Amino acid sequence: MMSTGERVLTYVAPSEAALNSAFRDGYSVICGLNVEHLIEAARAALRLHKTAAPNGIRILAHGAYNKVFLIEFGSTSLIARVPLPQSAAARDPIRLKSYTATLEFMALYRPDVPVPRILSAQPSSANPADVPYTLAEFCKGTSIAHLEWLNMPNTSKGIIVDLLAEQWAKMAAPVPFNALGSIMADGPSTSSWMWQGRSAPQRTFRIIPMIPRYAHDSTTLLDPSMETRCGPTTIAEHWHYHLDAARHSIANIPPDDDEKHLFVQCLDTLRELVNIASSLDPLMDLGKGSAAPGVALMHVDFAFWRNVLFSADRTRIEGIVDWDDAIVVPRDIAAQYPEELTHHAWPPDPADVFAIPPGTLFEDTSFWRLSIEETHLRKRFRDALRKFDPELAALYTDRRARFRRRVDHLVTQGWRYWAMDIDWILNTAMDEARALSQNGTV
Structure with a gap:
């Protein structure tokens, strides 16, 4: 039960189609993403309270194989990477597990190389977001055109x-x-x-x-x-x-x-x-x-x-x-x-x-x-x-x-x-x- 004066923050997640429109005119590639559940996964990965509302989610970039979403909670943000559905192989669980393992290997054995650290990963679509995804820390900076x-x-x-x-x-x-x-x-x-902040398991x-x-x-x-x-x-x-x-x-x-x-x-x-x-x-x-x-x-x-x-x-x-x-x-x-x-x-x-x-x-x-x-x-x-x-x-x-x-x-x-x-x-x-x-x- 809520105490007197307690206010529940509500946030209405945009649809994937709305995010596409905001990203670029005419961009219409759909991953089949449940945006609300992806935000829930991001909240859990950042260990935020379940009522914490993001102050923004948007498509940061896309390539031939993935869409990349930037989800921001105040001064904290992360990247959600979702493979596109056009190629079934891009969503192959073994491929996605290897991608995650490679970044974890780099984080452990090449800590001075600035790679994004994995926060959470789902290699299959059998999760509430309806798509495979990886959540990783946001690397600042831009590429050189x-x-x-x-x-x-x-x-x-x-x-x-x-x-x-x-x-x-x-x-x-x-x-x-x-x-x-x-x-x-x-x-x-x-x-x-x-x-x-724990010691790494084997x-x-x-x-x-x-x-x-x-x-x-x-x-x-x-x-x-x-x-x-x-x-x-x-x-x-x-x-x-x-x-x-x-x-x-x-x-x-x-x-x-x-x-x-x-x-x-x-x-x-x-x-x-x-x-x-x-x-x-x-x-x-x-x-x-x-x-x-x-x-x-x-x-x-x-x-x-x-x-x-x-x-x-x-x-x-x-x-x-x-x-x-x-x-x-x-x-x-x-x-x-x-x-x-x-x-x-x-x-x-x-x-x-x-x-x-x-x-x-x-x-x-x-x-x-x-x-x-x-x-x-x-x-x-x-x-x-x-x-x-x-x-x-x-x-x-x-x-x-x-x-x-x-x-x-x-x-x-x-x-x-x-x-x-x-x-x-x-x-x-x-x-x-x-x-x-x-x-x-x-």
């Missing part, structure tokens, strides 16, 4: 690159796993104690087979047994798994397709290439010893226009988000650049450019100037990285590592990408592989 980056003076770009290198060195430090793939966790969730992290990246409409749901299986213990095993999947996919190409025989040739060549590339590990072979310093956790979407949040004056990194597709790989595979330093869609090791080629048309000069600038920024990234992790920095220029990254890019991207590199695969790659194997040169 393309136009801002293009107009930024070189001194400021250098500061940004130095900051990115420092964080990458921390993230790609060796991890004590002896398998390749995605992170899964056993034991009580850290969300039950992380914000209560939390065991392990590696399961690599979850397919970038879920889309044709991505199938994961086999439930995958959650209990161990990831491959060699890079060769990992690569051959992808090539087997490519073989099944190529078999479905109509026999009258003129390119089918070329893809079959590429497949046969890549099988030989991976056998050689797997023996060119610049570090130690995975599996030699209980701890494998030759592997690292890699954020596969490290792009500052999307997932790296900076302070307003661009002198600090406030947060690194979007860890869905993070994977444990050999460290030489993890030796990659931020997306903006590789002209976005290019493979991980673009050719360095130091001058505009003679005879270049005027309308093409801006492209070459951008390539020259990126060449110098990549060198600065390596130089900055060398201050924190000389071994990792050396892997960027090691010829064996570069070769293995190219093979990994082709194998894991799938046969639809082979056409862009078909000349290298069929005419150049094998000679390069044999030369590296014989000389062992860097």
